[in-house]
Amino acid sequence: MSRFSVRRLAAMKPYIPGEQPQDRKYIKLNTNECPYPPSPRVLEVINNNELSSLKLYPDPEAKVLREALAEYYGVKPSQVMVGNGSDEILAFFFMAFCDEEKKVAFPDITYGFYKVFAKLFGVDALQIPLREDFSIDVKDYIGIDRNIVIANPNAPTGLYLPLEDIERILRSNPDHLVLIDEAYIDFGGRSSIELLPKYDNLLICGTFSKSRALAGARLGYSIGTPEAIEDLNKIKFSFNPYNVNRLTLLAGKAAIEDREYFEDCRAKVIATREDTARRLKSLGFELTDSKANFLFARHPKLSGEECYLKLKEGGILVRYFDEPRTRDYVRITMGTPEEMKELMTYNNIDRCIEVQ
Numbered sequence: 001m002s003r004f005s006v007r008r009l010a011a012m013k014p015y016i017p018g019e020q021p022q023d024r025k026y027i028k029l030n031t032n033e034c035p036y037p038p039s040p041r042v043l044e045v046i047n048n049n050e051l052s053s054l055k056l057y058p059d060p061e062a063k064v065l066r067e068a069l070a071e072y073y074g075v076k077p078s079q080v081m082v083g084n085g086s087d088e089i090l091a092f093f094f095m096a097f098c099d100e101e102k103k104v105a106f107p108d109i110t111y112g113f114y115k116v117f118a119k120l121f122g123v124d125a126l127q128i129p130l131r132e133d134f135s136i137d138v139k140d141y142i143g144i145d146r147n148i149v150i151a152n153p154n155a156p157t158g159l160y161l162p163l164e165d166i167e168r169i170l171r172s173n174p175d176h177l178v179l180i181d182e183a184y185i186d187f188g189g190r191s192s193i194e195l196l197p198k199y200d201n202l203l204i205c206g207t208f209s210k211s212r213a214l215a216g217a218r219l220g221y222s223i224g225t226p227e228a229i230e231d232l233n234k235i236k237f238s239f240n241p242y243n244v245n246r247l248t249l250l251a252g253k254a255a256i257e258d259r260e261y262f263e264d265c266r267a268k269v270i271a272t273r274e275d276t277a278r279r280l281k282s283l284g285f286e287l288t289d290s291k292a293n294f295l296f297a298r299h300p301k302l303s304g305e306e307c308y309l310k311l312k313e314g315g316i317l318v319r320y321f322d323e324p325r326t327r328d329y330v331r332i333t334m335g336t337p338e339e340m341k342e343l344m345t346y347n348n349i350d351r352c353i354e355v356q
Contacts, residue, residue, distance in 0.1 A: 008122070015116045018319055027342055029333040030317040032155075032184075032294050034213035035269070036336070039261040041254035042214070046247050058249055060241040068253045069221055073193055078226040081233055082252070084243045086183060086207040086220030090149075091117055092235045093203065093222075097177050098123040098147055106149040107136060109157065109325060111181065114149050130157075134288055134296075138165045142172040151181040153188060156321060156331040158290025160189040170199040177228070179203045186211035186266050187273070188291025193223055200225045210293055211266050212255040217248040269293050272334045279344050298328040316343055 001010060018031035037043075062082045070077040083089040094117040098104050106114045108127040118125035128140045134157040141148055148169060153160045170178050180192045182204055192204055203224040209215035222232060236243060244252075255262070273295065277287055280297055288296045298304065307330050308320035319331040334340065 012119060013116070015113050019317055021317070025315070026312075027316045027335060027339045029335050029339070029343065030319040030331075031215075032210055032292070032331075032333045033215045034210060034265065034293070035272075035334065035339065036213055036265045038213040038251065039255050039258040041258045041261075042251045045250045045254045050247060050250060053246060056246070057242050058244060058246040060237070062244055062249055065244075065249050065252045065256075068256045069223075072256050073191075073223060075193070075196065075223055076226070079196075079223055079229055081222050081229050081236065082244055082249075083220045083222070083236070084240075085209065085218040086181070086205050087113055088243060089205045089220045089222045089232070090114070090179075090181070091120075092232045092239075093149075093177075093179055093205070094118065094121045094123060095239075096231045096235045100124070102176075103146045104149060105141065105144055105146040107151075107154065109134060109154075109323075110149075111151050111155050111183075135159055136161055136165070138168055141169045144173060145176065146173075147176045148173065148178045149181065150178070151183065152192070153184045153291045155184065155292065156294070156319065156326065156329070157288050157296050158184070158292040158294060159288055160291040163190050163192060163195065166192055167195060167199075170195065170202055174201055177201050177203055179205060181205045183207045183210055184292035186262075187270055187293045196223070196225070200227075203228055208252055208255060211269075212252075212262060213265065214248070214251055214255060217251050219244060219248050219252045268337075269334050272337055272340055275337075276332070276334065276340050276343075294331050294333045296329050296331050298330070303327065304329045311343075 065082055066077045066080045069080045083092065090113055098121065100122065103124040103126065104118055105126040105128055108129045115125065115127065126146060131137055136150070150161065152166070166180060178201055180202070182191055183206065185191050192202060195202055203222060206221050208217065208219040222229065273290065273293065277295055280287060280295065284301070285297045285299050290296055299307065304320045304327050305322065308318055311318055321327065321329070321331070
C-alpha cells in the first residue's frame with residue numbers, strides 16, 4: 001500500500017478471479033465460461049462498419065438491448081438495466097440499497113464478490129451458514145430485517161433453491177430487497193422473474209457470460225420494478241453513463257435474439273454435466289446436485305488442493321477454494337465433450353486418485 005491510500009483499504013481482501021494463465025495452453029475448466037463460441041449472429045453484427053463506429057460513444061440508455069431483453073423475459077423496458085458484467089450490477093445494488101442502516105445478508109458459502117462489496121461499501125453483512133449439505137435453510141432468512149442476496153443456483157455448490165422457498169423469503173421481508181443472482185439459472189430451475197408481478201421487493205441479476213458465451217464482452221443485466229431500476233440507473237449515471245461499449249450492446253442483442261442457438265448450447269452443457277457427474281461418481285467422487293454449468297466434487301482419497309494440482313500438472317485447470325468447509329472440493333466447469341473426455345483419462349482424474 002502507498003502512504004496515500006485511505007485507511008479502510010488496508011482491511012480490504014479483494015475478489016480473486018479464476019486463473020487466466022498465459023504460460024501454456026490449458027483445458028480451462030475453472031471459470032465457468034461457455035465451452036462454445038458466441039452465436040453466429042454475434043459475429044455477423046460485429047463488422048468493419050461497426051468497428052469504425054468505435055470513435056463514437058455508445059448509447060448510455062442501451063435502449064435497443066433493453067428492449068430485446070424486455071421482450072425475451074416478458075417485462076417492460078423500464079424494468080431492465082444493463083451493466084458491464086453482472087459484477088457491476090451487484091456493485092450498484094450495494095451502492096443504491098445498502099448502507100449503515102440498510103444491512104445485508106447472504107450465505108457464508110457463495111459468490112465471493114458479495115462479501116467484497118459489503119466490505120468495500122461499509123455495509124454490515126450477515127453471512128448465514130449453509131447446512132452441512134450446503135443447502136440454504138430458508139428459516140434463516142424469514143423476517144430477517146435486512147436486504148438479502150442469494151445466488152440461485154448457488155456458486156460454487158450449484159444447488160438450486162425452489163421458487164416456493166424464494167417466495168417465502170420475499171413474503172416475510174416486504175420492506176427489504178431480495179436480490180436473486182441468476183448467473184446460472186439457464187442450466188437448471190425456474191427463474192424468479194415470474195414472481196415479479198407479485199413482489200415489488202424482488203430484484204434479479206443475470207449475465208451473458210455463462211449460457212450466452214459472452215464472458216469476454218462483459219455484459220450483465222438487472223430486472224425489477226421500474227422504481228428499483230431507476231435507483232440503479234441513478235448510481236450508473238453518477239458513476240459511468242457509458243458503461244457498456246458499442247460492440248457489446250450489439251453482441252448482447254444478437255445473442256438474446258438467437259434463441260435456437262442458445263437452446264442448443266444450453267442443452268449440450270446440461271447433457272455434458274449429467275454425463276460427467278455419472279462418470280465421476282463411478283470413480284468414487286461425491287457431488288452436490290448441481291444445476292449450474294459446473295460440478296462441485298470431492299474424493300475421499302485426496303484433498304481439493306491435491307486434485308487441483310495434479311490436474312494442473314496434466315494441463316487441466318479446475319477451481320479450488322481454500323476455505324475450511326470447501327477445501328476438500330474442486331469446482332469443475334463443463335467443457336466440450338472432448339475436453340471432458342480428456343479430464344476423465346487415466347493421466348488426469350484416475351491418476352489423481354491412484355497416486356494417493
